[in-house]
Amino acid sequence: MIDAVKEIADRNANREPERLAMKYRAMRTSPFVFLRGTCHLFYRRVPAQGVLAQGPTVWICGDMHLENFGSYKADNRLVYFDINDFDEACLAPALYEVVRLLTSVLVGAADLKLSRAEALGLCHSAVDAYARALAFGKARWVEPETSVGLVRELFDGLAKRTRADHLDRRTDLKGKKRVLRVDGKKALPVDDPTREAVTAFMASFAKELQTPDAPAFYRVIDVARRIAGTGSLGVDRYVVLVEGKGSPDGNYLIDLKEALPSSVAPTLKTKQPHWSTEAQRVVAVQQRMQAVSQAFLHAVTFNGRPYVLRGLQPSEDRVALANRDGKLPPLEDVVNTMAELCAWAQLRSGGREGSAIADEMIAFGEKTDWQMPLIELALQCEKQVQDDWRAYCEAYDGGVFGAAAKG
Known part of the structure; x- marks a missing residue:
């Protein structure tokens, strides 16, 4: 039996109290922020068997969610939009990455003012985009000229900034x-x-x-x-x-x-x-995946x-997901792009130190039997995150994490 409150306290032991208090306070604000702050707990909860065991072994960033994508200036001095956090990077079954992205969509629905049906629709669309990108078998990238919608708006804003x-x-x-x-x-x-x-x-x-x-x-x-x-x-x-x-x-x-x-x-x-x-x-996997x-x-x-x-x-270099005037298509474009970036990163880093080669990923992308089970698993993960957040809120309001942050 996993005790969420203990897991969080143990994981954050010995961190600097001042900034740790900020983290704990932020995690109290919404389930989505809580999800972002508890990657370790998320993967302790996810069942290793079932649909997650079906995918090929690939390099993953380890903490894929809606806020871990952004623009950056690369070492060639050009600007790209890509995955931007590799602290948790490791070798894992491919769908470990995708299930966390889908869960972030479901958990973040309230913050993004999405209905349940809209959030589920985004998950189905993202899974399709990921599968198509894998099946195509060629890693691409996102730069200003190839971007659309909210990502293009991000690039346009950057172009005006000195x-x-x-x-x-x-x-x-x-x-x-x-x-x-x-x-x-x-x-x-x-x-x-x-x-x-x-x-x-x-x-x-x-x-x-x-x-x-x-x-x-x-x-x-x-x-x-x-x-x-x-x-x-x-x-x-x-x-x-x-x-x-x-x-x-x-x-x-x-x-x-x-x-x-x-x-x-x-x-x-x-x-x-x-x-x-x-x-x-961290650096080696980032260099392979970006x-x-x-x-x-x-x-x-x-x-x-x-x-x-x-x-x-x-x-400021992240996509403003809320700036869409209540319209779903702009958000769907962004989430699909994120799913594609996930597939492209896995393809790009394939065949390195134990990761699957492109042929294995292409074959997996062409299958469809894993798609619905993956969305069903993301729904289970969403419920677990909500339950863990409520337990965290009770502990936080009771002063447990205030004492922990003070050491």
């Missing part, structure tokens, strides 16, 4: 120098020893790159603790303002985040490859622990 605009959202300009805006919403202050440690690390990292401009580019101007996401709140994480191409408007923002073990892998029977560090796992890797992506070691370093991805 680097200065991006910096203005996160920093304050003092004369000709920028400093991070420590507002308690996106950033928190760091103490002097931490600032010095991050600054020294970035200087060492730049030197190891062995490129002439790296030391100047990565010269640290300011450091803060970053507030972002839901599931990872409380994990050691920083936003670093670096010199980049020159102050004030050529500065860059870097995300430095501790990499923890995947919470999905221990729930599986699938044998996992050996990784030198958890950061190596069409083009995110800019500045590196697996690093800071303070003797594994971290992922990458360009900061603003929350």
Whole structure:
């Protein structure tokens, strides 16, 4: 018997209290936010037998839901829309990824003001899109010219935004120098020893790159603790303002985040490859699954622990799912795109360290016997998430998680 409250408390033990309290408070607001914050619990609940056992073994991001897609600037300096969170990445049966996406649609229906019939319709459409993309057997990608609907609107908005605009959202300009805006919403202050440690690390990292401009580019101007996401709140994480191409408007923002073990892998029977560090796992799978890797992506070691370093991805770079004037087709386009991106990522990373080859995925995509059982399983998962959320709310309102966040 799984005790949801204990599972959540155990999973989040030893996280930073200030940001952990933010996570617990956010999870109280809706079942959808709760789902985002409890990936470990979701996969502890999902039955390994049945429909999930039918699919080929593939690489998964491990935490696929409606909010884990977004635009980003890649290392080729072009902008793409793709899966953007790989903290839980591992080898798993293919449908482990899809059932979580479908469950997020069902659980998020209330937040998106969808009827039950509309949410179910989106699930059926997404399964069809995923199956077709697998059966086609060729990995594609989404860029401005190939995007439609709300994703296209996202790209159009990005095209109008300058680097200065991006910096203005996160920093304050003092004369000709920028400093991070420590507002308690996106950033928190760091103490002097931490600032010095991050600054020294970035200087060492730049030197190891062995490129002439790296030391100047990565010269640290300011450091803060970053507030972002839901599931990872409380994990050691920083936003670093670096010199980049020159102050004030050529500065860059870097995300430095501790990499923890995947919470999905221990729930599986699938044998996992050996990784030198958890950061190596995250970065390697991200490089395999994304069409083009995110800019500045590196697996690093800071303070003797594994971290992922990458360009900061603003929350503004996600699709505004609620901005559809109550119309269903724009949302259907986005969810279908997400399902296709899932299939394309699996195809793109096929044949690597135990993952199935494209022929196996194509054959699976051509079958139809798994589609209805998968939707039925997502409905069961939705009910379980709702039940767990209610148990969490009772415990939270009773002060259990307030005490946990304080350590």
